[in-house]
Amino acid sequence: MKADPGAAGTPPPGGGPPAAIRVTDAHLHVQPWRLFRKEALERMAAERRDLDTIRAVMEDPDAFLRFLDEQGIERAVLVNYVSPDVIGFTDEVNAFVGDFCRGREDRLVAMGGVHPRFTTDPAGDLERIVERHGVRALKIHPPHQLFHPNAYRDGGDLPSLARLYEKAAALRIPILFHTGTSVFPGARNKYGDPMPLDDVAVDFPGLTIVMAHGGRPLWMDACFFLLRRHRNVFMDVSGIPPKALLRYFPRLAEVASQCLFGTDWPGPGVASIRRNLEEFRALPLPGEAMRALLQDTAARVYPGR
Numbered sequence: 001m002k003a004d005p006g007a008a009g010t011p012p013p014g015g016g017p018p019a020a021i022r023v024t025d026a027h028l029h030v031q032p033w034r035l036f037r038k039e040a041l042e043r044m045a046a047e048r049r050d051l052d053t054i055r056a057v058m059e060d061p062d063a064f065l066r067f068l069d070e071q072g073i074e075r076a077v078l079v080n081y082v083s084p085d086v087i088g089f090t091d092e093v094n095a096f097v098g099d100f101c102r103g104r105e106d107r108l109v110a111m112g113g114v115h116p117r118f119t120t121d122p123a124g125d126l127e128r129i130v131e132r133h134g135v136r137a138l139k140i141h142p143p144h145q146l147f148h149p150n151a152y153r154d155g156g157d158l159p160s161l162a163r164l165y166e167k168a169a170a171l172r173i174p175i176l177f178h179t180g181t182s183v184f185p186g187a188r189n190k191y192g193d194p195m196p197l198d199d200v201a202v203d204f205p206g207l208t209i210v211m212a213h214g215g216r217p218l219w220m221d222a223c224f225f226l227l228r229r230h231r232n233v234f235m236d237v238s239g240i241p242p243k244a245l246l247r248y249f250p251r252l253a254e255v256a257s258q259c260l261f262g263t264d265w266p267g268p269g270v271a272s273i274r275r276n277l278e279e280f281r282a283l284p285l286p287g288e289a290m291r292a293l294l295q296d297t298a299a300r301v302y303p304g305r
């Protein structure tokens with residue numbers, strides 16, 4: 001059998017067997033499917049054969065934890081965001097994900113959303129969802145929310161974004177930004193360019209910024225540059241087929257301390273979390289980089305409770 005660098009880990013001081021890695025899937029979607037618009041649901045359900053399983057675990061947190069056990073995942077970040085016009089998700093997602101994770105905060109991280117085009121006070125909204133629903137991270141999806149992340153600058157039409165970022169930094173709430181394309185009907189792909197995040201990283205050095213999907217498939221170089229330039233910028237590799245990952249990011253090991261493993265399950269093209277993880281563990285990455293991606297970076301960006 002081939003040596004598995006992912007399972008090996010770093011030997012503890014004084015010898016003995018290396019500590020097992022507690023794998024975090026830093027990007028998967030547990031969402032209230034009843035809110036999907038018809039076109040978005042069709043896109044989501046296309047070509048899937050496990051819809052019954054998906055629906056069952058999305059209504060039952062304990063069933064979901066058993067499902068994670070089967071997949072080899074210890075902790076998971078449950079990505080939710082608000083996009084009533086393009087996808088169908090309203091502010092209700094915050095209560096949904098808060099209820100889902102309550103009492104299971106050691107394994108599940110509730111990620112919620114606010115939509116600066118559908119509220120006059122996104123910073124106040126963030127405070128509310130953190131207090132009321134226990135939300136611990138925020139998702140912004142520019143191609144589904146139709147703005148650039150730096151639309152608070154240069155005469156942009158969303159000055160309230162600056163107050164949202166200030167509030168997130170003050171509350172130590174990391175923000176995950178979708179970067180890269182989206183094929184959902186109604187998505188606008190010009191907003192998938194990660195480079196506007198350069199402004200956000202410069203203007204809000206205390207904010208933790210995570211780029212989802214590494215800009216796939218058009219903007220990998222920009223993401224790599226932003227990782228190297230900014231200490232407060234991180235990246236999850238979800239949605240990138242593990243077998244293609246090192247082709248897209250040949251120098252991934254150099255930035256591993258800013259990178260997180262994630263699957264984007266059950267997004268289009270992600271059939272199985274377990275298979276995704278197996279393929280990821282088979283990559284020729286140094287043990288330390290493997291450990292950072294699977295466990296350590298997530299423990300810093302999305303600490304457990």
Ligand SMILES: [Zn+2]
Pocket residue numbers: 027029079212264267
């Ligand atoms: Zn996603």
